Amino acid sequence: MRKRLTMVLTLLTVFSLVLAGCGGVQTGAQDGEKGIDENQELNMTFPTEPPTLDSSLASDAYSFDILNNVMEGLYRLNKDNKPEPAMASSVDISDDKTTYTFSLRDANWSNGEPVTAHDFEYAWKRTLNPETKAEYSYILYPVKNAEAYNTGEASADDVGVKAVDEKTLEVQLEAPSPYFLSLTAFATYLPLNESAVEEFGNKYGTEADQMVFNGPYDIAEWKHEQSIQLKKSKTYWDRNVVRLETVNLNIVKDTATGVNLYTGNQVDVAELSSSLAEAFQKSPEYLPFTGAATQYLVFNTNNDFLSNENVRKAISFAIDRESLVKIMKDGSEPAFGFVPPSIFTSDNQVFRDVASDGHQYSPQEAQRMLKEGMEELGFSTTPRITLLSYDDERRQAAVFMQEQLRNNLDLDVQIDPKPFKQKLDRELAGDFEITFAGWGADYNDPQTFLDIYVSDGPYNWADWSSKEYDELIQKSKGNTNNEERTQNFVEAEKLLLDEAPIAPILYRGKIFLQKQYVKNIYRHPVGAELSLKWAYIDGKE
Template sequence: MGKKFTMTLALLLVASMVLTACGGGQSAGGDKQVLNITETGEPPGLDSAVTTDQISFDILNNVTEGLYRVDKNNQPQPAIAKDVEISKDKKTYTFKLRDAKWSDGKPVKAQDFEYAWKRALDPKSKSQYAYILYPIKGAEEYNTDKGDKKDVGVKALDDKTLEVKLNDPIPYFLTLTTFATYRPQREDIVEKHGKEYAQDPDKMVYNGPFVMSEWKHKKSFQLKKNDKYWDKDAVKLDEINANIVKETSTEVNLYNTKKADVINVNGEFVDKYKDSKELVKVPEASNFYFQFNTKEKVFSNEKIRKAFSLAIERKTITEKVTKDGVPAQGIVPITLDVNGKNYREQAGNMIEEDEEKAKKLLEEGLEELDMDKMPSIELLGYDRENAKKTQEYMKERLKNVLGVNVEIKIVPFKQKLDLENAGDFQLSFAGWGADYNDPMTFLELWVTGNPYNRGDWSNKEYDKLIKKSQTNADYEERAKDLIKAEKIAMDEAALAPLYDRQRLKLQKPYVKGIARHPFGADNTYKWAYIEGK
């Protein structure tokens, strides 16, 4: 998820808005079942076929539902699918759908899944997440204009039966069906609204625990319980009010004045609340890194890329700047497993830090490029508070160690994504969150031509190992090949991993039952409730 991460809001606007963010029903115990939260940015759009960011994924996880849903223990459990029959060769999945309805009362059909998946794969959709459907037979061929839509291995056999044929058996396919791109869509609704689909609450329909009832763009949004949801009796919250807040200090103020029940916390506030029982630490499978644009002359040179990576002191970032993570040990975070075992324990620490070696490699790289000195570099960055501090640290560090002048370009999140997608950057401070519990969710990003390989790094042996691992049924060999691939990318400095993030939140003791996930969407509110407020 990749995942992943936002816009601006003045303090006075936030304060005036949250005064009205109350209401909702009451539980049998008398507590109002209203949850007030903060969100770090504006969701760019809720079209599950094409959206790519973590904020949108989080909302979609609560207002829509796929064949399976990740449960409280981060395991895939039947959702719209009531059961599944898997063939002996593990290449054909036949899902039987339960009786479920959309928020307008129409039934959720197998055809809604077939339509949504093929729409995401349609080359005209330009979905950057289309590749997550590639395990399906014929999906890659259709998406890359080398095959036909009718040959894609997803078919509604009837309204309640969906057949999915895979190219090869993969160990995590059911988990994939929990991901946003695998969610169903109604063809009539998509066609009705066209380019405006899912850009406002009334321009989409919902089949999840909640519906989006209000969306004040760049300010707030509101979710309400979906009375048409098949499992509505499990949903206790009547209303979720989310205020879009960029500054942590503003979030803390809302929390302390009881206008927010759950907030994000980082930086200077970590020390202030480190002993509080209300501080919640959430493991997260995410990695932040330097993304090099290898089409830029200086970053086409492997030694210069390595120099940048060697110059960074990662422990300083996690202990003194962000205070919400651990130094990266490679591309894959420390929280993911492969073949039933922790991946990083098998792969080891692939990060090296060495100031003198960094200086030497920079000098050698410039000589190879026939350049007298390193030009000024523009760093494309996030507009979030903690990110700004990290970006300033890296600017100072590169200046002190390598003598490189770095200019930071801060833009809103959506604009940052647009610039990266267009390849309009030199160096970017980027992040990725796991979409599922396997190293592939990170390592496949750097395959030649992957839409998230925005720096256009390419290595044929790396591509070969990842391609093999995508279909290798020998899981022990597969794990070894993934480690070999990661080592190649690290040796060539395809990117410079910086730190693995850990989410820190302040949560009122009366908030219960929020399920938090290290991969895919961050939060599930289906089982959340208020008790003892």
């Protein structure tokens, strides 16, 4: 966490260029082109119902995608994946890189009230308030005393965020952070209109008419489990750039159904299932997307059988990831480490180039480990294991892993597919034996993955604890020596793979179908994926 602002922006520029080369951005037009269609209405499929649109409580990619289009923070990721001023018009950074003074532009909420510095101070402190029980509160920890307040060791007044006046926000950090401006584009850093939150109480963010907006679009209608309709905002400060008048997000959990809607011209954009990928591969409407997301198995270490390190590693070594990606056909790559290859270190290296690979496919080694683990446990037979899984196309991966574990280890694995929200609730409650989970980068740094598994971390669903791991992650925070910080992360990931509370399986890819008249949809590899601010329709018959 170091360097000058110019270095931060340089690194972020390099990140964006590399990630764009990996398919991180989807566009259909060059800058300067103007939509000519009178009817600026976009129809898309959306994979699931967002659990909540309260930015203090949101913790999933689907909620983040919606929030990114109806809300706006101090900064937002632009077309090149770089943070650009949004609610902030400018920022002054102290010489020691620990104090950020943001000047806010004139902007209004959808209820007509001005967006002020107080809205940011209120939102961040609400998220950090221990009574809020916000799962993503830790992402605010770069702010001075944020962690102390969140853990009950300091007061709200001690937190380093202060509205100096209506248009000036001062933020003090615990230590220099090279990615802090990117963080201010993340959903947890969004402002909240206090009067609206107080008016709607616990229902805030659960209905279209029980929240307010300050982004490019407002939510006009929310039919739960069916659709969400966005309308161009009449109060957004940059509304002249927004061309779409209406966006209809049709909640379609089954990708085959979504493809049928697409081929029937009922939607303009749909995610493509792996089973149909080859049929559309040569189409100009076929758009692959590679972000920065890892799909992995999480082992509940409180389970008697899975409490053993050798048993966990045996399961991982029994899975042929190379064969799995050939079956998935969605652009995914085999994962032999937790941090994906699109993530850079603070000294501008691809993390996977300096980190070692972990679990490889070896049935013989898997069998040896399982035998050794069972001897250590005193087990004479293997129990039936339940694998919690997605109920979408990723269930195909779960079926593959079930077969691999039966064929290579003679394990009886039962798949338990659940809708996204139910699955997430089970994971948060620790109500699983093994779960097939996923994590996408919130910002471009190894820390966004590795700090998940610190002891008592809110997403440490494995309930795994390592004092050495905690110390390595803690050392990396505020470390201004780039090489040392990178080495901390390399050692931490190696320890994570050696003790195997998780087993990385895939670096996830996606494939979309998008009509050629749809222009300038941007998909970001880190943070919220979907940006519709610049999208428009040009040439629809």
